[in-house]
């Protein structure tokens with residue numbers, strides 16, 4: 475219909491998608507076969523028609539990490555990223571910043587450079603083949619230690635710059651319970667010294683959510699907040715976000731599954747107050763919706779105006795970490 479054509483035609487940017495969250499049951503099965511491995515149980519229980527089974531963030535993560543065991547070689551990481559970027563291109567996504575979780579691989583014996591090599595070669599190919607611009611955001615798993623995060627950053631800093639040039643940002647994800655942003659103040663400070671852009675997941679429906687948002691902004695000094703819609707409860711934090719051009723990367727379908735509220739009301743209110751809100755897909759293979767489906771959900775289930783959907787995509791280009799020359803072309 476008209477609406478689907480409008481969403482499809484809109485030039486888009488995606489700023490919150492986890493590469494490991496793009497692993498479909500079908501691709502996992504192909505990679506398991508190629509690597510002569512048994513399919514992890516969490517994957518064999520899923521099928522291409524019903525998807526993976528979970529009902530909140532914790533049960534999601536319990537399926538998500540075991541499924542990654544099929545990722546072994548640079549080619550596996552390449553294929554995962556290429557499959558996603560092919561879909562992104564088909565949805566008219568022009569710029570994309572992709573999260574990845576090195577510790578989910580190094581902790582099971584896959585080297586840091588295997589991961590970076592495989593993902594980087596796919597991004598380079600997609601930039602050439604599709605004319606999409608893309609970069610990587612390396613996340614620390616917040617339920618691992620601060621030392622482990624520091625080891626991961628050291629791995630990044632010790633590789634030749636030419637092999638890591640697509641990594642432009644640092645993020646923080648995984649289980650937020652009892653893992654406040656302040657746990658990572660030191661490692662974020664080092665990343666900042668090395669000129670990485672910074673962001674952190676501040677999920678909804680977690681404990682101490684406003685204090686976590688406050689720590690992310692003031693201790694980690696992040697430039698964006700992933701999810702972060704609880705900021706709605708603090709006029710001070712909203713003022714700060716507007717004043718410092720702190721964007722929010724919200725993910726409606728993901729939120730509707732892991733927290734049973736897609737936060738449509740908060741997204742609209744924050745947008746209308748002037749916060750740079752964007753819509754994104756999070757873990758599309760798991761939550762079964764890419765960027766266009768997330769935008770369609772918002773349009774169908776709220777009174778958002780089409781002009782506001784355009785504004786959210788402009789916001790995405792504005793708060794992206796693309797180089798200025800390319801930004802001018804995207805805007």
Ligand code: ADE
Nearest residue numbers: 492647648649675756757
């Ligand atoms: N890792 C992948 N997806 C995530 C999410 N939605 N929240 C926290 N960590 C994640």
Ligand code: ZN
Nearest residue numbers: 492675700756
């Ligand atoms: Zn996320």
